[in-house]
Amino acid sequence: MSVAPAWLAGAASVVEAARWMLAHDDEHVALCEEDGRFLGVLTGDDILYRCVASGDDPATTAAQSLMSAGCPWVDPSTTLYEAMQVAIGQSWRTVPVVDRGQLVGTVGLDQITDQLMIANEDHGPWPMGD
Numbered sequence: 240m241s242v243a244p245a246w247l248a249g250a251a252s253v254v255e256a257a258r259w260m261l262a263h264d265d266e267h268v269a270l271c272e273e274d275g276r277f278l279g280v281l282t283g284d285d286i287l288y289r290c291v292a293s294g295d296d297p298a299t300t301a302a303q304s305l306m307s308a309g310c311p312w313v314d315p316s317t318t319l320y321e322a323m324q325v326a327i328g329q330s331w332r333t334v335p336v337v338d339r340g341q342l343v344g345t346v347g348l349d350q351i352t353d354q355l356m357i358a359n360e361d362h363g364p365w366p367m368g369d
Contacts (some may be wrong), residue, residue: 249270249271256302267331268281290305324365
């Protein structure tokens with residue numbers, strides 16, 4: 240898990256969120272209150288369909304107003320396999336880690352893959368199938 244994850248305030252503009260995604264080469268950004276309380280995730284699709292396509296002004300629209308409801312996240316006790324299922328199910332490279340309402344980290348598919356490879360390195364090569 241990556242600790243001290245990067246996030247934006249929910250009140251940030253959509254333009255700020257899009258620039259953050261571009262700078263971090265990520266298709267979504269965690270949104271929080273100023274105290275770190277997790278609000279949800281804004282995705283590129285949220286920006287495209289809920290702001291640009293609807294004609295809203297991305298410079299004045301708050302990122303929080305566009306984020307998808309019911310954003311998936313995991314808690315620190317989540318297994319690697321469960322975190323991988325969430326990431327793959329959402330087509331996300333990283334998933335927020337939330338503890339008692341606070342964003343405490345993120346876990347990425349690259350981290351999960353590394354840990355699974357280490358855990359299975361004593362089992363020999365994996366068959367690639369036919």
